[in-house]
Amino acid sequence: xxxxxxxxxxxxxxxxxxxxxxxxxxxxxxxxxxxxxxxxxxxxxxxxxxxxxxxxxxxxxxxxxxxxxxxxxxxxxxxxxxxxxxxxxxxxxxxxxxxxxxxxxxxxxxxxxxxxxxxxxxxxxxxxx
Numbered sequence: 001x002x003x004x005x006x007x008x009x010x011x012x013x014x015x016x017x018x019x020x021x022x023x024x025x026x027x028x029x030x031x032x033x034x035x036x037x038x039x040x041x042x043x044x045x046x047x048x049x050x051x052x053x054x055x056x057x058x059x060x061x062x063x064x065x066x067x068x069x070x071x072x073x074x075x076x077x078x079x080x081x082x083x084x085x086x087x088x089x090x091x092x093x094x095x096x097x098x099x100x101x102x103x104x105x106x107x108x109x110x111x112x113x114x115x116x117x118x119x120x121x122x123x124x125x126x127x128x129x
Contacts, residue, residue, distance in 0.1 A: 034111040040089045047079060051088040052103050055079070057121045060096060067096040071121070091119065099123045 055071040058078070069081040085093045087103055095102040103119040 035109050035113075037107045037109055037115065044089065047081070047085055047087045048089065050079075052091060052119045052121055055121065057101060057123045060098065060101070060123055062098065069096050069101050069121075069123075071101075 050073060055073060057069060057071050059070040061068050071079050071081055081093055081101060083093050083096055087093055090107050091103040091105040093101060094104045100123060101121040105117045105119060107115045109115065
């Protein structure tokens with residue numbers, strides 16, 4: 001074969017190729033704790049801006065077809081809470097009972113393990129702190 005044909009046969013084109021000497025695992029990924037909870041990446045809106053501990057439950061209304069609760073923030077502004085509503089970074093209101101609102105919080109670890117916890121907001125009697 002002529003020498004010119006050999007050069008085109010073994011020509012290495014670098015365009016559109018990854019560097020073969022870059023490590024597959026970054027230093028951050030190698031040192032990450034697999035049990036660390038993944039932070040929330042979605043944009044938080046409405047009641048997701050408040051964690052349940054930042055709100056005071058002030059009233060619960062038990063209607064025939066739909067129960068709802070009312071809560072106040074620290075400034076005294078009121079909000080209506082419904083079953084299925086998202087609250088806090090990871091919570092969803094699962095039940096509204098006569099004296100409490102139950103919230104289920106779900107988080108995932110880096111290993112993909114699902115962690116759930118239940119938060120209960122109690123309706124305090126008048127004068128109770």
